[in-house]
Amino acid sequence: MDEELRALTERLRAEAAATGAPGARTVYDRLVATGDLDELAAVLTEPGHPLWARELAAFRLGVAGDRRAFESLVLLLNHRDPPRCASAAHALARLGDPRTARAAAALATNELRVAYALHPVRLLVELRDPESVPALITTLERRLRPHDPHRRVALACVEGLGTLGDERAAPVLNDALAHPVLAEAAVRALARIPGQR
Secondary structure (H helix, E strand, O other), rough: OOHHHHHHHHHHHHHHHHHHHOOHHHHHHHHHHHOHHHHHHHHHHHHOHHHHHHHHHHHHHHHHHHHHHHHHHHHHOOOOOHHHHHHHHHHHHHHOOEEEEEEEHHHHOOOHHHHHHHHHHHHHHOOOOOOHHHHHHHHHHHHHOOOOHHHHHHHHHHHHHHHHHOHHHHHHHHHHHOOOOHHHHHHHHHHHOOOOO
């Protein structure tokens, strides 16, 4: 069991137990143990399943490369609870669905949901898709406005653009140098872009 799955199962085991619902532990144990992808997919489409069960099913389907998990994982990627976002990003990165980068870019650049953009930004970096750099540039440009409260998102964009090393990011990274919270990371990011050393 990899570390991400272990953290997810421990968190969801506690969440299932905390509900006090009869049979929750049995359902949890079945979803952890089953190798039947159809059974997991049914949890995403049948009514009445709690969020923890849907998250567990979507995660397991995602890491198995089953695209039936895509919509559920995208919803979880945009959740207000950071651990759910992190688990969804992990699964989406392994899903192999060509729609993933577009969805992550839409979430990262949605100003109404910018408080939840950290994991979509990190996912874009991991995917290294053609949509990644433009979305990160757009998101970072907006974070450079005076008194923007989303510093963690801005920092993730700076670091991500450095990781991707695309020369299109140089102008916005140079602008980030003027922001004390971002300056050090921007220097490192620029050093990774050809011609900016």
